[in-house]
Amino acid sequence: MESNREVCSELWCLSKSNRCITNSIPAAEGTLCQTHTIDKGWCYKRVCVPFGSRPEGVDGAWGPWTPWGDCSRTCGGGVSSSSRHCDSPRPTIGGKYCLGERRRHRSCNTDDCPPGSQDFREVQCSEFDSIPFRGKFYTWKTYRGGGVKACSLTCLAEGFNFYTERAAAVVDGTPCRPDTVDICVSGECKHVGCDRVLGSDLREDKCRVCGGDGSACETIEGVFSPASPGAGYEEVVWIPKGSIHIFIQDLNLSLSHLALKGDQESLLLEGMPGTPQPHRLSLAGTTFQLRPGPNQTQSLEALGPINASLIVMVLAHTELPALRYRFNAPITRDALPPYSWHYAPWTKCSAQCAGGSQVQAVECRNQLDSSAVAPHHCSAHSKLPKRQRACNTEPCPPDHAHPSWRPAMALPARRSGPPLTGRRSATPSHLCPSHSYSAGQDLGTGCPLRYRPTSVVTSPFR
Structure with missing residues (x-):
């Protein structure tokens, strides 16, 4: 047996072997009891109260919050948590339980991770590489296909055609999806602002600037019609590094004829893989998604920003409009294209005197090495x-001869007399502008070849 004081909270009985036993359950309501303050009482909601009374219950109240715990991430937006208990006081005799959150969360370490850091989900999947799965070891990668919970850790066995859920919930602070800033907290996707703060209403503008006014970028859009169908790939548009909200839609052909080329002329994508919709493709630091559109069209879309410039090319067979494109390009010096227009050197003057002209043509150059390109x-x-x-x-100098010269003319028949002296040229001095001549000089040796007279005769005049 036991004291009446304890019977209301836990009933003990004497077994046939004279042993005290209990099922850890309270005595039934109305069981007689006694305490040091109550001579005669009965059990009511596990408490011994005066016989015949039904006291009011005591509602519970929250105790103090515990200190904030460690941040779940060292960078990229982690989560810290704190908890409290409904024990100040506990609810008794039918009192109400505490209302409100037992656990609270706050954002921490919201700065960007260093460039080249491994994806946070990838890190979590790789931690299972050393844990056997069905008796074998695998190298686990993040599975990003459809049909799985956003905040479960679903990993793909590299080199094998299967994936599995390795943990019911990812670590707090893991992005719910690659194209969102929302994060997982306690296995649920929670909204965060663009400042990576839980509960924040701060939004990105069209340039993906947190709280910006849209002035840091410009929207580039257009429809491309091939100029030379059937002649191979044609360049459609250049998408500079840092561009966001990229949208490329086919109009009259399949995107299997689409190609993307990088800054260094390397072909990053040629045609879309024949996989079921939707298809995700990691390229240039972002994720491109192939989505079905109206009238059997397709679109290739990416949130961005891209970490390298891309050149969109298309292989078309008709002159019909082939592609529609739209993206927001940054307005910064870093976004200058790899090719730009430059002035070539001035041409040689068209005349040596009396007014000529020079032309300065424009040529396309590679900004990396200043070489001329198409x-x-x-x-x-x-x-x-x-x-x-x-x-x-x-002004050009006037046509004249040397003072001691006279113009050449038709010569009369030579008469008898002393020999003629003095060799004169039929070429005026201004035809050899870079040379000066004196009487008696042999023009055949002093004048450049292109200015030499065809013949030199002896003049009878002095």
Whole structure:
């Protein structure tokens, strides 16, 4: 047996072997009891109260919050938590339980991770490489296909055609999806602002600037119609590094004819893999998604930003509009294209005197090494105008001979007399502008070849 004081919270009985036993359950309501303050009482909701009374219950109240715990991540937006208990006081005799959250969370370490850091889900999957799965070891990678919970850790066995859930919940602070800033907390996807703070209402503008006004980028869009169908790939548009909200839609052909080329002329994508929709493709630091559109069209979309410039190319067979494109390009010096228009050196003056002209043509150059490239690499919208200027505007010297010379003329028949002296040229001095001559000089040796007279005769005049 036991004291009446304890019977209301836990009933003990004497077994046939004279042993005290209990099922750890309270005595039934109305069981007689006694305490040091109550001579005669009965059990009511595990408490001994005066016989015949039904006291009011005591509602529970929250105790103090515990200190904030460690951050779940060292960078990229982690989560710290704190908890409290409904024990100040505990609810008794039918009192109400505490209302509100027993656990609270706050954001921490919201700075970007260093460039080249491993994806947080990938890190979590790789931790299972050393844990056998059905008796074998595998190298686990993040599974990003459909049909799985956003906040479960689902991993793909590398080199094998299966994936499995390795943990019911990812670590707090793991992004719910690659294209969102929302994060997983206690296995549920929670909204965060663009500042990576839980519960924040701060939003990105069209340039993906947190709380920005949209002035850091410009929207580039257009429809491309092939100029030479059937002649191979044609360049559609250049998408600079840092561009976001990229949208490329086919209009009259399959995106299997689409290609993406990098800054270094390397082909990053040629045609879309024949996989079920939707298809995800990691490229240029972001995830491109192939989505079905209206009228059996397809679109290739990426949130961005891309970490390298891309050149969109298409292989078309008709002159019909082939692609529609749209993206937001950054307005910064870093976003300058790898090719730009530059002025070539001035041409030689067209005349040596009396006013000539010079022309300064425009050529497309590679900004990395300043080498000239084909004009189609540069944007036609930003082409510089050709320049022209006057040159050698001084008047030409008048046509005249040396003072001791006279113009050549038809010579009369030679008469008898002393030999003629003095060799004269039929070529005026201004035809050899860079040379000066004196009487008696042999023009055949002093004048450049292109200015030499065809013949030299002896003049009878002095």
